[in-house]
Amino acid sequence: MKKRLLIIGGGAAGLFSAICAAYQAEQSGKEIEISLAESNERTGQKLLRTGNGKCNLLNRTAKACDYFEAARDVLPVFAHTPESIEEIFNKMGLVTVCDSASRVYPKNECASSVLNVLRFEAERLNVKFLTGFAVTDIKSSGGLFTVKAAEDIKCDRIIYCPGSPASVKDYSGDRVLKGLGVEFSPFSPALCPLNTKENIKSLKGVRAKGRVSIITPDKTLSQKGEIQFTDNAVSGICVMNLSRFVRENGAQLSADLAQEFSVRELADIISDKAKKFPLLECEFLLESIVNKKICIYILKSLGISPASKISALSRENIQNIAHKIKNLSFTVLPPRDFSRAQTARGGISRKEIDFEHMSLIKYPNLHICGEVADVDGPCGGYNLYWAFASAKTAAESAVNDI
Numbered sequence: 001m002k003k004r005l006l007i008i009g010g011g012a013a014g015l016f017s018a019i020c021a022a023y024q025a026e027q028s029g030k031e032i033e034i035s036l037a038e039s040n041e042r043t044g045q046k047l048l049r050t051g052n053g054k055c056n057l058l059n060r061t062a063k064a065c066d067y068f069e070a071a072r073d074v075l076p077v078f079a080h081t082p083e084s085i086e087e088i089f090n091k092m093g094l095v096t097v098c099d100s101a102s103r104v105y106p107k108n109e110c111a112s113s114v115l116n117v118l119r120f121e122a123e124r125l126n127v128k129f130l131t132g133f134a135v136t137d138i139k140s141s142g143g144l145f146t147v148k149a150a151e152d153i154k155c156d157r158i159i160y161c162p163g164s165p166a167s168v169k170d171y172s173g174d175r176v177l178k179g180l181g182v183e184f185s186p187f188s189p190a191l192c193p194l195n196t197k198e199n200i201k202s203l204k205g206v207r208a209k210g211r212v213s214i215i216t217p218d219k220t221l222s223q224k225g226e227i228q229f230t231d232n233a234v235s236g237i238c239v240m241n242l243s244r245f246v247r248e249n250g251a252q253l254s255a256d257l258a259q260e261f262s263v264r265e266l267a268d269i270i271s272d273k274a275k276k277f278p279l280l281e282c283e284f285l286l287e288s289i290v291n292k293k294i295c296i297y298i299l300k301s302l303g304i305s306p307a308s309k310i311s312a313l314s315r316e317n318i319q320n321i322a323h324k325i326k327n328l329s330f331t332v333l334p335p336r337d338f339s340r341a342q343t344a345r346g347g348i349s350r351k352e353i354d355f356e357h358m359s360l361i362k363y364p365n366l367h368i369c370g371e372v373a374d375v376d377g378p379c380g381g382y383n384l385y386w387a388f389a390s391a392k393t394a395a396e397s398a399v400n401d402i
Contacts, residue, residue, distance in 0.1 A: 002033045003402045006145075006153060008135050009161035009173070010038030012047045013370030013387040015118040017159045019092075020395035022125035032402060036122065037133040037149070044115040046167055050342075050384060055111035057089065058082045058388065059381035060102040066382055068244075070375040076356040080389040088392075089114075092121045103381045137179055140363060157365050157398045161391065164344035164371035166190070171338075173372055174347075182360060183349040185374045189341035190244035191383075193235035194253060197331035203229035206291050207236075211259050214242040214332070215252040221245055227255055234330060241378045244345045248334050255328040257290050266322035274318065278311035285310055290325060298324045343383045347374040357401075358394035365401065367394035 005021055007014050018036045025032045036043065050056065060082045065071045086096055086104055094117045095107040106113045122129075137148035138158070147153045162173030165187050174184045206229045213222040225238030234253060245251070258266055270285060277284075283306035286295040296306045302320050304313070313321075338344065348368060352360055359367045369390035377383050 002031050003157070004033045004035070004153075004155040005157045005159065005398055005402065006147060006155040007034070007036045007159045007161065008147070009163060009370070009372075010036050010040070010043030010129070010131070011161065011163050011370065011387075012044065012050075012118075012384055013161040013163075013391040014038070014159070015044055015115075015122055016388045017161060017369055017391035017395040018122050018127045019118065019125060020088075020392045021159070021399050022122075022127060024396045024399040026125075028399065030399060030402065032399060033128065034126075035128040035130055035153070035155075037130040037135060037147075037153075039132070039134040041131050043129065043131065044118065046163065047115050047118075048111045049167065050111055051105065051381075053111050054105055054109040055114045056103045056105055056381040056384065057096075057114055058085055058104050058385035060086070060098060060104060062377070062382050062385045067375055067377045067386070070350060073350045073353070073355050074375055074386070074390075077358065077386075077389050077393050080392045082385055085385060085388045085392070089117065092117050101380060135176055138176055138366075140180065140366075143365065145366070157367065157402050159367045159369060159391075159394050159398055160372065161368065161370040161387075161394075162372055164347060165338040166341040166344040166371070167339065177348065180363065180366075182362065183352055185346040185349050187338075187344045187346035188244075188247070189338050190345040190376050191240045191342035191379055192243050192337070192340050193230060193233035194239055194243055194246065194330075195233045195333040195337075196253070197333055200229055200234070200297070200330070201231045202297055203293055204231045205229070206293050208255075208257055208291055208294065211256040212236075212238050212242060213254045213256075214245055215254060216245060216247070217249065219245070224259070227257075237379045240342070243341075244376065246332055246334060250334050251332045253330045253332050256326050257294065257328060258325050261326075263319070263322045263326050266325055267319050270318050270322060271315070274310045274313055278309065280310050282306050282308050282310055282313065285313075285321070286325070294328075298328070342379070343371060343376050345374075345376050347372050350374050356393075357397035358390050359397060365398075367398045369394040 064075045064078050098104050139146040165171040208227050211224045223238040226236045228236040299306050370387040
């Protein structure tokens with residue numbers, strides 16, 4: 001009888017692992033039935049939303065040290081370099097381009113093209129698709145698995161890749177493995193906008209370049225970039241990269257919107273303008289320094305009417321305005337909402353994982369890959385690259401050991 005490999009989860013990692021498993025089986029001359037089980041009616045739906053629909057599938061500069069606390073653990077997986085993963089996509093027929101930040105996209109910047117390439121290749125390789133297949137339990141006995149669903153399946157090897165709760169309505173990927181005694185680190189949203197206690201509706205749509213700092217009880221972390229404001233949250237790549245460090249006790253977010261100047265230099269610039277245009281309304285005070293909406297927000301936060309004349313400002317007012325530009329602060333509400341998160345922190349505890357084979361130490365014939373592991377990286381293609389590299393590691397190990 002043919003050996004059976006069941007892949008649970010039809011997202012980016014699942015599709016790529018199915019393809020890599022088929023390649024490895026063909027190369028090693030093994031006859032293996034490869035099935036891909038997905039609880040939704042179609043595979044890869046989450047992939048369509050990545051990179052704002054453009055699908056930033058990897059970053060050519062990705063290194064193990066980019067993956068925070070998991071940096072040392074993931075080293076074996078990085079034998080599959082970003083270049084080698086991109087080459088596989090190219091061989092499947094995906095034309096890729098790389099931008100100045102080393103982010104790799106499909107040439108047409110359409111995530112649907114990445115998904116189609118994966119689906120077409122999996123179908124060509126005779127991967128069996130089981131859609132609408134919701135796994136409720138996994139039992140292990142005598143080196144074989146029984147996977148419980150509407151229809152039970154027995155298999156020799158499993159690659160488990162159900163993703164994470166990020167951007168998912170109902171997630172049960174942790175519950176299934178917990179039944180096997182696998183330990184999970186609690187999931188929390190990462191790469192997400194940060195909700196603020198303050199009312200910032202007046203700043204909706206504003207974009208500003210600056211340096212953002214997240215201040216928690218035990219550390220302060222900073223990153224430069226474009227800051228984006230929505231009606232109740234602060235976003236932008238620099239903010240989302242810092243969001244993973246906001247825990248349940250919250251944090252302060254401080255934005256420096258004039259990195260080129262000190263508070264004193266800003267105060268001198270504002271004072272000089274006040275002397276030249278004393279009859280102008282205060283709402284024009286920071287023209288060319290910050291967006292007008294930000295100017296009005298700062299003035300109101302200091303109790304200054306935007307309609308009042310500049311001549312009415314005291315030296316202390318000007319000092320406070322300059323300080324506010326350099327330290328525009330917000331109280332962050334804990335990011336409990338997974339719906340706007342691009343990925344999640346947490347997952348299968350790293351101490352449970354043999355990273356050389358992307359398998360569970362307790363169950364060597366049960367492999368994992370992608371977001372379900374407690375591994376996450378910053379914005380810019382790092383998380384999809386992890387999904388693909390870990391999928392290739394899991395697939396090749398599963399086939400070689402079957």
